Amino acid sequence: MPRRVVGAVRNLYGLLKDTVSAWIDDYAPSMGAAIAYYTVFSVAPLLLIVISVAGVVFGADAARGAIVAELQGFFGTEGAKAIEDMLAAVSEPATSTLTALAGLVTLLIGATTVFAELQSALDRIWRVPERQKTSGLWGLLRARVLSFGMILGIGFLLIVSLLASAALAALSRGWAPLFGEEEAVAHAVDFVFSLAVITTGFAMIYKIMPRARVRWPDVWLGALVTALLFTFGKFLIGLYIGKTGVASGYGAAGSLVVLLVWVYYSAQIFLLGAEFTWLYAHRYGSLRGQQPAERTVAVKPGRYVEPQELRGRPEEQGRHQGP
Template sequence: MKMSQWLDVCKKTVNAWSDDFAPSMGAAISYYTMFSLAPLLVLVIAIAGFAFGAEAVRGQISSQLSTLMGPDTAQAIEGMIESASLSDNGWWASALSVVVLLVGATSVFAELQSALDRIWHVPESQKPSGVWGILRARLFSMGLILGLAFLLMVSLAVSAGLAAFGSYLGGLLPGQEAVLQILNTVVSLAVMTLLFAMIFKLMPTAKVAWRDVWVGAVVTAALFEAGKFGIGMYLGKSGLSESFAGAGALVILLAWVYYAAQIFLLGAEFTKVYAQSHGSAQSKRAAQPAEIPTKSTVGTDQSSGQTPTASTLLQPSDLRQRLVAASAEALPRLVLLGAITLLRVMADTKVKEEEKLLRAARRRAG
């Protein structure tokens, strides 16, 4: 591709990012991530811990988080991980904790899939719905968690190998620190590229060709690696943590998650624009109009100078169909959430009763 073509793709990417309400979608992803981060890390640590040990994996994650967000935020995340860890209060509480962990860890992936479907303008009729659709999406999210744990293990193995290589070289190679830093950056880029490639290929309902996925994944990984220094400098010099006192660590974490979500959405938009302009989807880009409203479809009508009303945006039959589909999708989630909440309350009650009996037995023994 020529430079002018790349610039055209970048311009269309930014326009599509704005047209698809990416800032609002990023806020939704950040909200789900805040509640899914702790259970997700617990599962990743548990899976990767089989190969390297839970303490080594947790130390590596803590080190990376401390480098990216600062020691206070890393410590806050460690506290979240401790609180979300599996309970040792009997098999009933442990089993319930596993269920809560799985549901919590996969919630953010469901929101990512929804965002990708919106970016690719997937029709409502093609989106998974019903109980089976939700269960299938959750199982698929578990597969992505396994893939994330595998990439973490690869990163740990390569980091250990680079450390051993640096120790072996000792003072033999001038500037070895710079060489090792470059190698670490290359490894980080490769791991992030694989992660984004898995998400861009496997998560959306739309079929995306691998050749389009790899281009988008490389660009997204490069944006993330380049941008993390910028957001780090901003957070370090803005005094954001001091402005919110005790909640500073949480605010920094939220800012980081929101930034990462915007990079992810921008990379997804780039992948779509590239696929439609120069990739495998050139012949399909105008096949069907988007069912999901964008800024260009809900804004002021330039030809008439009037703001369209709801009746001009949606026909009654379309509105009823969307309401029925939304209700059918929301009902199983509400039932599942209610059941989990009820089970959690029952488990907490049982644990409190056991603790009360244990304290009474200790008093009698004393």
């Protein structure tokens, strides 16, 4: 085997090994639990806004039908039913102008909450110092506006996906005589295109959401790795949920439990891809040669400080000085 190939394999193994180590050191399972919790409350208003954006082009019914079909492929029948019930609840018409206004504000806050949590997780992964984070009312508004922009971007990706899926379905019928069965060609084309759309979505989040200087070349490989893990991982997650009967012991709440479990494991894939992107940027990307910042340290729940700030505290100095 050529020496160059051996070196590439060794570098890839080291990158993947260090990615898993960083994922563990950053307490990704805990961050994933927080993301899953907020997602359960955000998924219905988030999808409602996305459907509204896509409905401008295709109509609300067509957009809703396409999303529900995708949800059934991701979550299975029980998880998709839970989301449909949430959508039905938030879609009920308001009885007054004041109620409609309050509902709109609640809708926007609910839809953007999960993106705010994603930003917090990505900031921790990218070692963003506390002093660089905008706090107060302005910081909150900025985070919500950015999150809403991401929602509009997802809606745009859905429009592109629906348009391209219709076009590719028509083209695959023409390609079928050249490659064999029409169904096999359609599935192959749909897989490649879906992978491209998912990769683009992850790249947008990895590039835009962290409050750090991230360049586009740094995120594409990590986004592709995440999209591949996500695409194949959803089958494993579905197999796990189906074989273990995780929802059977929760009665009426079983559908919600399925959704929560699915989102939790998907969040782990997302965070693993974010760690991969951070490491790739420092080893082979725009941050190559730069010493990564030290990880922020938790001094109490919800409060993180930089290591140098912690070292400057009297109790920390006394701890190192000894008796």
